[in-house]
Amino acid sequence: MAFEVSSELEKKIDEVITHYPVSKRSAVLPLLHLIQHEFRYIQDEAVNWVAAKLGLEPIQVLEVVTFYPGFRQNAPGKYHIRVCRTLSCAMAGSYELMDALCAATKIDRSHADHHHPISVSADGKYSIEFAECLASCGFGPVCMVEDDFHEKVDVSKVGELLAKYPV
Amino acid sequence: MMASAITYLPGKEPHVREHRLIFKNIDRVGYDPSIECYEQNGGYVQLKKAFTMARADITNEVKKSGLRGRGGAGFPTGVKWGFIPPTNTKPVYIICNADESEPGTFKDRYILHQDPHQLLEGMIIACFAVGAKLGYIYIREEFPMAAIIVEKAIAEAHAKGYLGKNIQGSGFDCELYVHRGAGAYICGEETGLIESLEGKRPYPRIKPPYFPAALGLYMCPTIVNNVESLCHVKHILEMGGETYAKLGTPNNTGTRILCVSGDVVNPGYFEVEVGKVTMGEVIDVLCGGLKPGRKLKAIIPGGSSAKVLRADEVFKLKDGRELTIMDIPMDFDTMAACGSMAGSGGVIIMDDSRSMSWVINNLNNFYAHESCGQCTPCREGSLWMKKISDRIVAGTASPDDVDTLESVANQIEGKTICAFGEACSWPTQSFIKKFGDELKGDCKPELAGKVVAEEGAIAAAGLVAV
Ligand SMILES: Cc1cc2nc3c(=O)[nH]c(=O)nc-3n(C[C@H](O)[C@H](O)[C@H](O)COP(=O)(O)O)c2cc1C
Ligand code: SF4
Ligand code: FES
Numbered sequence: 286m287a288f289e290v291s292s293e294l295e296k297k298i299d300e301v302i303t304h305y306p307v308s309k310r311s312a313v314l315p316l317l318h319l320i321q322h323e324f325r326y327i328q329d330e331a332v333n334w335v336a337a338k339l340g341l342e343p344i345q346v347l348e349v350v351t352f353y354p355g356f357r358q359n360a361p362g363k364y365h366i367r368v369c370r371t372l373s374c375a376m377a378g379s380y381e382l383m384d385a386l387c388a389a390t391k392i393d394r395s396h397a398d399h400h401h402p403i404s405v406s407a408d409g410k411y412s413i414e415f416a417e418c419l420a421s422c423g424f425g426p427v428c429m430v431e432d433d434f435h436e437k438v439d440v441s442k443v444g445e446l447l448a449k450y451p452v
Numbered sequence: 453m454m455a456s457a458i459t460y461l462p463g464k465e466p467h468v469r470e471h472r473l474i475f476k477n478i479d480r481v482g483y484d485p486s487i488e489c490y491e492q493n494g495g496y497v498q499l500k501k502a503f504t505m506a507r508a509d510i511t512n513e514v515k516k517s518g519l520r521g522r523g524g525a526g527f528p529t530g531v532k533w534g535f536i537p538p539t540n541t542k543p544v545y546i547i548c549n550a551d552e553s554e555p556g557t558f559k560d561r562y563i564l565h566q567d568p569h570q571l572l573e574g575m576i577i578a579c580f581a582v583g584a585k586l587g588y589i590y591i592r593e594e595f596p597m598a599a600i601i602v603e604k605a606i607a608e609a610h611a612k613g614y615l616g617k618n619i620q621g622s623g624f625d626c627e628l629y630v631h632r633g634a635g636a637y638i639c640g641e642e643t644g645l646i647e648s649l650e651g652k653r654p655y656p657r658i659k660p661p662y663f664p665a666a667l668g669l670y671m672c673p674t675i676v677n678n679v680e681s682l683c684h685v686k687h688i689l690e691m692g693g694e695t696y697a698k699l700g701t702p703n704n705t706g707t708r709i710l711c712v713s714g715d716v717v718n719p720g721y722f723e724v725e726v727g728k729v730t731m732g733e734v735i736d737v738l739c740g741g742l743k744p745g746r747k748l749k750a751i752i753p754g755g756s757s758a759k760v761l762r763a764d765e766v767f768k769l770k771d772g773r774e775l776t777i778m779d780i781p782m783d784f785d786t787m788a789a790c791g792s793m794a795g796s797g798g799v800i801i802m803d804d805s806r807s808m809s810w811v812i813n814n815l816n817n818f819y820a821h822e823s824c825g826q827c828t829p830c831r832e833g834s835l836w837m838k839k840i841s842d843r844i845v846a847g848t849a850s851p852d853d854v855d856t857l858e859s860v861a862n863q864i865e866g867k868t869i870c871a872f873g874e875a876c877s878w879p880t881q882s883f884i885k886k887f888g889d890e891l892k893g894d895c896k897p898e899l900a901g902k903v904v905a906e907e908g909a910i911a912a913a914g915l916v917a918v
Contacts (some may be wrong), residue, residue, distance in 0.1 A: 304629040306586070307543075307670050311631075313651035318593075318632055352653045355593040355635030367594075371555045372756060372814045373713035373800055391808075399821075417637060417818055418555040418756075419594050422798065423712060423719035432596040 288330035294323055298338065309339045313349050317356055326357040336378045352415075354402065362412035364450045366390075367429040371418035377425030378440055385443045386413055386428070410452040457799075467738050471699065473707045474570070474683045475723040478562045481548050485601050487608035490569035496614055498689040502577045503622040510581035514685060516693030518705035523549055523640075523678030524755065524796045525871075526784045529685070533582050533675060535665035542672040546579050546587035547649065550602075550679045551633055551640035553592055553754035555797025555818060559709040559721055560679035564591065564598035568605035572628065574682040577689060578612060579626045582675055588631045590645050603630050637822035639871050642676040643668075644824065656705075656870035680709060701727035704783035712739050714801035715746060724782065732778030735801060746803035750887070751777060753787055754795025756815050757875035759882035761792055808887035809894040812880060813841035819876035831874045833864040837880050844891060850899035851892045853885060858884045 286342045290298070298316055305311035316335045321327055327350050336343040350356045368374075368383045387394055387404075390411035394404045397414070405412040424436035430450060438446060463480035476491065476827055477483045502510055510520050515530030536544060548571065552560040563571055571589070579587055591599050606628055609615045617625045630712070638644040643662055644654035646669050661667055669672025684706060688696045695706045704726040713719045717740035724738075731751065735741060742748060748763040767775045767790040780790055787794040802811060820838035825831040840857045843849040861877040861884075868874075885893060 288891065304631075308650060311649055314634055314648065320632070339651075342542035348653055349634075349651065352632030353593075353636050355633070370814075371818050372658065372811065373556060375814050376714055376802070376806070408673045416635070417821060418553060418557075420558045420561050420592070422556050422558050422800070423721065424558075425713070429594065434597075 288324065288328050288334065290320075290334065291323075294319065302339075304427070305350070310341060310345070312339060314353075317346070317350065321356060327361050328358075336421055357403060359401075359403065360405075360409075361403055363410050363452060364412075364430055366393070366411060366413040367415070367416040368413065369419040369421075369425065369427045370415035371422075373422035374418075374425035374427050377437075379426040379428075381437055381440045382417065382426045382428060383413070385440045386447075389421070389447055391441045408452075411447075460487065469729060469733065469737060470723050471707050471725050471728075472723050473687050473699075473720070474563065474680060475709060477567045477570070478721075483566070485503070485566060485568050485605060485858050486562065487569055487605065487612060490567075490573075491612075495569055496612075498686045499573050499576055499580075499614060501689060502580055503620055503624065504572040507581050507583065510577065510689070513688055513693035514581070516582075517684075517688040517696040518693075518700075518703065519681065519684050519688060519696070520784060521678055522680035522684070522708055522797065524554060524757075526794065529677060529681050532677075533578070534664060535663070536582055536673040536675070537666060540673050541849075543586065543670075544582050544584045545669045545672060545674040546582065546584040547642075547669065547674060547676045548575055548587070548589040548679055549640065549642065549645060549676055550589055550591040550595070551645065552595075552679070553637045553640045554796045554798060555815070556711060556713055556752065556800045557755050558711045558713075559797060560720065561598065563593060563683060564595060564602055568598075568602045569609065570683050570686060571602070571679055572605055572609050572614070573803075574685040575628065576609075576619070576626055577685050578675065578677065578682055580622075580624055580630075581900055584675070585625050585627065587626070587628045588649055588669075589628060590631050590633060590639070590649060590671060592633045592639070593635050599630050599632050606910070608629070628822055636822045636824075637818075638870075638872060641872060643870065645676065646674065653824070655824055656872070658869045664913040699724045701781070701783055704785055708782075708797055709739070710734060710738075710782060710797050710799055712799045712801065714799075715803035715805070716742055716801050717741055717743060719801075727781040727783030727786070729782055730778060731780045731782065731799075732776075734782060734799060735778070737825075739801075742801075742803055746805060748777070748801070749804045749806060750802045750808065750811075752798075752800040752802075752879075753780075753782075754793045756795075756800070756818065757794045757878055758787075759792040759878045760886060761790065762886040765790075765886070767791070805846075807894070808883055808890045809841065809844045812883040812887075813838075813845045813880045816841045816876075819872075823872065824870075827868040827873065829864045829867045830876065833860050834876045836860045837876070841880075844894050847894065847896065849895040850902060851895040851897060852900060853895060854884060854888060854891045857891075870875055 301315045302312045332346045336346045392406045402414045459481045461479045489498040519529045520526040633639045639648045639654045643657040648654040664674040709723045784794045820834045823834040861880040865877040
């Protein structure tokens with residue numbers, strides 16, 4: 286995807302920068318969020334653009350992108366799924382949920398690792414990763430599809446869950 | 453004021469043992485996050501009252517209330533506010549910690565989503581008390597809806613003159629903004645959070661000298677408080693500090709929200725007076741007991757970083773009390789005297805169907821993933837704890853591995869920049885102390901004394917590296 290910041294997006298960006306009257310650098314995370322929301326992931330051009338916008342060196346932006354699990358450097362699927370991996374959800378069946386979702390979306394997770402936590406289906410419709418505790422531990426297993434939160438997911442009914450997301 | 457009695461959504465009614473202050477409006481029929489709804493229910497009255505008080509008197513009420521921080525450390529909130537140096541001439545900032553990322557904890561999310569103005573009112577009162585004209589609400593990235601709801605609430609509060617310039621004619625100016633995290637647990641640690649808010653990697657700062665109340669955001673005095681803690685401030689002003697302090701038990705005052713997950717019939721959230729219910733009551737009364745036919749095995753009482761308690765332990769306290777696990781009152785001091793902590797209020801219950809090797813391995817995977825990597829003992833140690841417990845679970849470990857695991861944990865605690873070092877070593881230390889035999893039982897005895905490779909194969913003689 287070509288990286289071109291629309292005037293509408295730049296307006297939002299300029300507004301957000303005003304939230305940080307003491308230091309523009311504080312706006313790195315919010316700018317990256319706005320850009321990732323629009324472009325689905327953070328490309329190298331975006332890193333340079335944010336750095337120029339905030340008067341920083343590109344490395345000061347890149348080190349943020351690479352640290353935080355919430356920022357992606359590769360395109361996810363049309364619907365990105367995050368399954369909570371941590372204890373309470375694991376006790377409630379989150380590993381089984383991960384397997385069921387991978388089977389239903391035909392995602393091969395065997396190559397997932399620290400550097401490539403996200404696995405994408407061959408058709409690009411879905412991507413998936415494990416997330417750590419999503420703060421709904423009493424109602425596991427829990428997953429997020431894009432910004433939607435799903436609790437007490439029935440592992441035998443992941444088809445119904447995915448049906449809410451037309452591809 | 454609404455004339456009708458308060459009713460709750462079916463199946464979400466508070467338990468009779470609860471005392472709902474902060475969660476009064478959670479799951480309430482007809483309650484919405486709008487400012488109109490909040491005002492109809494007595495909202496922003498305490499803020500107006502605060503403006504009629506001397507600033508020091510507000511902090512004094514909070515001190516008198518005995519409120520202890522609900523984010524994990526249980527530090528007295530009023531005392532923290534008092535740490536801003538009296539000679540300070542720099543700007544003061546307030547940050548609300550809405551990172552809610554300690555495994556087992558799920559309470560702040562409901563306030564953010566369903567009752568955001570309660571948080572704003574408490575936070576604006578706090579801003580006025582400490583003289584902060586700028587504040588940020590640091591919301592974890594995985595709460596995208598909460599960020600939208602709180603931003604809308606801020607705009608509403610602005611429009612009604614509860615934020616902005618000359619609030620309610622008081623002459624006090626204040627702006628609050630939402631700042632979203634990006635999926636890293638260490639952003640919950642207050643100095644990591646501050647670095648993150650400065651647009652950097654969230655590498656925690658060393659204390660001393662970087663106590664936020666002295667050298668916080670932009671090297672200025674900064675008060676960091678948890679969402680729940682700030683909400684309590686409003687109720688403290690409403691009740692008066694002394695009356696508030698009558699809730700709960702001495703030195704463990706007020707109410708707090710317990711988040712119960714794991715092997716109980718009805719997990720969930722329960723706001724109770726601190727210390728007025730026991731662990732046994734949490735399990736049997738609030739949560740409907742263990743699952744049929746199951747026996748209690750272990751409890752992590754205050755978020756995943758709290759040391760595990762074993763079901764058959766008897767705790768002999770210095771004050772003469774002798775408690776079983778079920779007798780422990782849910783307060784800060786007794787939980788500490790029993791060798792663990794009340795922490796963030798996240799109670800994880802495990803029954804006899806659970807393998808303790810599997811449980812500690814799950815947590816070790818969490819900590820290995822979340823170490824920020826600044827300190828060698830934490831970065832390397834958390835990874836080795838994960839690798840070793842990975843192979844215990846895989847059945848390819850040597851019994852010596854359990855001792856190695858313990859020694860790795862012991863080499864982290866107390867040797868790091870931030871309390872993540874303790875947070876990641878306490879689970880391993882306590883699981884080995886209390887379930888060491890079970891962990892060793894999951895290892896292969898024939899590998900004892902041998903150098904074992906990661907996959908469990910016996911490494912070539914003479915090679916040290918594994
Ligand atoms: C590793 C680590 C993670 C933490 N995570 C959180 C968190 O998610 N939310 C929170 O409120 N406090 C968290 N804390 C505690 C904060 O550092 C800080 O003590 C707290 O926000 C202060 O607020 P309080 O005094 O109102 O409790 C964490 C601490 C550590 C060491
Ligand atoms: S203890 Fe761990 S998380 Fe804390 S600063 Fe050191 S490396 Fe980072
Ligand atoms: S463990 Fe899954 S939400 Fe907390």
